Each structure stands twice: as structure tokens, then as C-alpha cells.
Amino acid sequence: MTEQLSVQACIMGAGPVGGTLACRLASAGVSVALIDQAELPPMENPAFDGRAYAIAAGSRTLLEDAGLWDVLDVPANPIRDIRVSDGQVGRASSRLHLHFDHREAGDEPRPFGWMVEARSLRKAMNARFPTHADLHLFAPAKAAAERSDDGCVVRLWDGRVIQCRLVIAAEGRNSPLREQAGIVVTRIPYRQTAIVCAIAHERPHHDLALEHFLPAGPFAALPMAASADAEPGGSPHVSAIVWTERTRDARAFMALDDGRFAREAARRLGPHLGAIRVVGRRWSYPLSAMIAHRYVDTRLALAGDAAHAIHPIAGQGLNLGFRDVIALANLIIEAARTDSDIGSERLLAQYQRVRQADNLLMFAMTDGIDRLFSTDRRIVRATRDLGINAVDRMDGIKRMFMRRAMGVPAVDG
Numbered sequence: 001m002t003e004q005l006s007v008q009a010c011i012m013g014a015g016p017v018g019g020t021l022a023c024r025l026a027s028a029g030v031s032v033a034l035i036d037q038a039e040l041p042p043m044e045n046p047a048f049d050g051r052a053y054a055i056a057a058g059s060r061t062l063l064e065d066a067g068l069w070d071v072l073d074v075p076a077n078p079i080r081d082i083r084v085s086d087g088q089v090g091r092a093s094s095r096l097h098l099h100f101d102h103r104e105a106g107d108e109p110r111p112f113g114w115m116v117e118a119r120s121l122r123k124a125m126n127a128r129f130p131t132h133a134d135l136h137l138f139a140p141a142k143a144a145a146e147r148s149d150d151g152c153v154v155r156l157w158d159g160r161v162i163q164c165r166l167v168i169a170a171e172g173r174n175s176p177l178r179e180q181a182g183i184v185v186t187r188i189p190y191r192q193t194a195i196v197c198a199i200a201h202e203r204p205h206h207d208l209a210l211e212h213f214l215p216a217g218p219f220a221a222l223p224m225a226a227s228a229d230a231e232p233g234g235s236p237h238v239s240a241i242v243w244t245e246r247t248r249d250a251r252a253f254m255a256l257d258d259g260r261f262a263r264e265a266a267r268r269l270g271p272h273l274g275a276i277r278v279v280g281r282r283w284s285y286p287l288s289a290m291i292a293h294r295y296v297d298t299r300l301a302l303a304g305d306a307a308h309a310i311h312p313i314a315g316q317g318l319n320l321g322f323r324d325v326i327a328l329a330n331l332i333i334e335a336a337r338t339d340s341d342i343g344s345e346r347l348l349a350q351y352q353r354v355r356q357a358d359n360l361l362m363f364a365m366t367d368g369i370d371r372l373f374s375t376d377r378r379i380v381r382a383t384r385d386l387g388i389n390a391v392d393r394m395d396g397i398k399r400m401f402m403r404r405a406m407g408v409p410a411v412d413g
């Protein structure tokens with residue numbers, strides 16, 4: 001006899017977006033099936049993913065509500081200051097720069113965000129999934145979904161069948177569910193690659209995040225807490241770097257030995273952290289952006305990178321995905337509480353209305369910032385420096401940028 005399961009929602013993809021949504025829904029008593037094509041425990045391996053996420057205040061609250069924040073094994077490191085500068089490789093950065101101090105953002109100073117290791121979040125999710133009786137995990141597993149006005153049937157390749165009211169595509173940027181639904185997307189190739197690794201440095205980072213714009217792309221140094229498996233006797237001061245380069249040059253930098261790689265990184269970073277050393281391995285991520293024209297279809301909602309993937313220039317990709325999760329979870333939890341249909345056309349239209357404009361704005365902003373800064377044209381550089389200087393002097397505009405980066409409303413109330 002075919003094994004049958006009936007749940008309210010079925011989430012495809014147990015990445016940070018799908019996994020967090022599953023925990024959030026299950027902790028509110030909404031039953032979910034969570035399916036990932038990959039095996040999840042190997043994702044905890046240090047060699048799997050070198051990313052660290054800059055998590056905004058709103059995203060932190062979501063992780064708390066989902067029961068994930070308190071079980072992060074490496075404590076999240078606060079970002080209290082952000083310095084944005086531009087320049088050229090090997091030269092001192094331009095005198096004109098933006099400095100964001102968290103104390104200027106509002107009456108109650110709190111950090112702009114927190115740096116969280118991707119691996120630490122993965123471990124927290126893997127530990128949390130089995131603690132929810134209402135969360136049914138299938139991984140590794142492949143599945144196909146049939147959706148109709150009356151409901152959905154998800155068939156796993158081993159013959160098991162799941163019935164639900166709503167399917168959520170959280171399968172990342174190449175979402176098969178999105179393609180099957182015929183949802184059109186706009187893509188932007190960048191011909192840039194992000195090199196990601198951790199560095200140990202001589203001087204403390206003082207919770208400062210640095211974004212240094214260079215002609216080939218931005219170079220970011222982000223303050224991290226020392227990792228639990230830091231080398232004994234090594235420096236306690238650690239940062240994550242996200243170094244964007246033209247793809248052909250990135251390949252050459254990736255091939256350098258650690259010493260030469262660290263020297264090249266130091267030429268872009270500047271002297272404020274003292275001597276630096278690469279810790280562990282390096283990763284490279286080819287960059288592109290993508291945005292879906294619709295987020296919903298019959299009993300289907302897209303969330304996270306399945307709906308929008310943006311340039312990592314502002315470290316906002318996952319924060320946008322988490323804002324999708326907050327909006328969708330609130331609608332689903334409220335509908336479930338009142339015994340309404342969680343996959344209704346009305347609910348899905350509301351989800352799209354709430355999320356599309358916000359995501360589109362960030363998509364355009366990150367693309368625009370990359371174009372504005374990743375150039376060596378003198379006239380563009382001069383105009384941009386004027387703009388940086390002007391924003392640094394305008395308290396209202398600075399405050400608005402800061403609150404947006406924190407994921408809180410741009411104006412109070």
C-alpha cells in the first residue's frame with residue numbers, strides 16, 4: 001500500500017530559506033513536509049560552504065521565532081560600524097568615504113546586523129528539524145508536485161505521497177517548480193566572481209564592516225567571532241572576506257598559494273587590520289542576478305533565491321529571502337488559525353503584493369550600485385565621490401540608509 005502523509009504545506013528546498021520557513025511554521029503548529037534533493041548532514045562539513053551572512057535585525061527576530069538563533073554554535077558577531085570607501089588596488093582609499101555608526105541610526109542604538117556563518121545556521125537547522133513533531137523531513141529525496149484548485153499532491157520518487165494545500169518553492173535560483181509553472185524571469189549576468197574565505201588578522205576588527213569599492217568589484221571584510229575550530233595559538237581576530245573580481249582574474253587569484261593570495265587580499269583591504277593570514281580553504285561563486293516576474297501560481301509560492309537572486313554587494317540576498325519567509329509565514333499562520341485555506345488565491349495575491357516591490361527595489365539598487373562602482377572611468381569616479389561626500393553630510397539620508405540596512409522601517413512609526 002502507498003504510504004500517504006497529509007500536511008498543510010510542502011516546502012521544496014531545505015536551504016536557509018526553506019529550512020527556516022519550515023521551523024517557523026512548525027513552531028506555530030502548522031504541519032509541513034520539507035523536501036531537499038541533497039543529503040543535509042554533509043552540508044555541515046567545513047568544506048561545503050564558506051559563506052557568512054550579514055543578518056539584519058528583522059532576520060534575527062525571524063531566526064529567534066524559528067528557534068534557530070539560540071542554537072547557533074558559533075556566536076553571531078555584531079556589526080556596529082560600516083565604512084564604505086572607494087579607490088584603486090594597492091593605493092590608499094579615497095579621502096571621501098561614508099561612515100555609518102550604529103549610534104546614529106535611532107534613539108536606541110543597536111547593531112546594524114550580525115555576521116552568521118552559513119555552516120553554523122545549517123547545523124542549527126539540522127539539529128532543530130527532528131525536534132518538531134509537525135515537521136516531516138525528506139532528504140535526500142526527489143519529488144514532483146501536481147497542483148490544482150482543489151489541493152496538491154506531491155509524489156516522492158520512492159512512491160510515497162504527500163497531500164497538502166500549498167507548495168512553496170525554496171529551491172534556489174534554478175527552481176524547477178518555477179520553471180514548470182512557466183514563470184518568466186529576468187536575468188543579469190555579471191561576468192564577476194566572488195571569492196570567499198576567512199582571514200585571521202593582527203589587530204581587532206572592532207565590529208567594523210568594510211566595503212571597499214574597486215574597479216573590478218567590491219571587496220568586503222566582515223567581522224566574525226573566532227570560530228570554535230580556530231587553530232590553537234592562532235589569532236583570535238577573524239574576518240570573512242567577499243572579494244569580487246572579473247571572472248577571468250578571479251580564476252588566477254584562486255590558483256595562487258596562500259601567501260601570495262593573502263598579499264593580494266591585503267593590497268585591497270588596506271592596513272587597518274595589520275598583518276593577515278588566510279584561514280582554511282577558499283570558495284568562488286560566479287555572480288548573476290535574477291528576478292521572477294510572478295511569485296505565485298495555483299497553490300504555489302516562490303520564496304528566497306527561487307524568486308530573486310541579487311548581487312552580494314550589499315549582503316542582502318538572504319535578508320530578502322527571510323523577509324519573504326516572514327510575510328508568507330504570517331499569512332499562513334493566520335489562515336491556519338482561522339481554519340481558512342492557506343493556498344487560496346487571495347492569500348497568494350497578498351503575499352506577492354507585500355513582497356514584490358521590496359525585492360524589486362533591492363534588485364535594482366544592488367545592480368545600480370555595482371554598475372556605479374565597478375568602473376574605472378574618471379568622470380564616473382568623480383561624480384560618485386561627490387555623492388558619497390554629500391550623503392555623509394546629510395544626516396536624514398544617512399539615517400534612512402542605516403535603518404534600511406538593519407531591516408527596520410526607514411521612518412519611525
Ligand SMILES: Cc1cc2nc3c(=O)[nH]c(=O)nc-3n(C[C@H](O)[C@H](O)[C@H](O)COP(=O)(O)OP(=O)(O)OC[C@H]3O[C@@H](n4cnc5c(N)ncnc54)[C@H](O)[C@@H]3O)c2cc1C
Binds near residue numbers: 018035196
Ligand atoms: C558570495 C555570496 C555572499 C553572500 N552573502 C550574503 C550576505 O552576507 N547576506 C545575505 O543576506 N545574503 C548573502 N548572500 C545570498 C545568500 O547566499 C542567498 O540569498 C541564500 O543562500 C538563498 O537561500 P535559499 O534557501 O533561497 O536558496 P539556496 O541556498 O540555493 O538553497 C536551495 C536548497 O534547495 C535544494 N534544492 C534545489 N533544487 C531542488 C529540488 N528540485 N528539489 C528539492 N530541493 C532542491 C538545494 O539542495 C538547497 O538545499 C550571498 C551570496 C553569495 C553568492
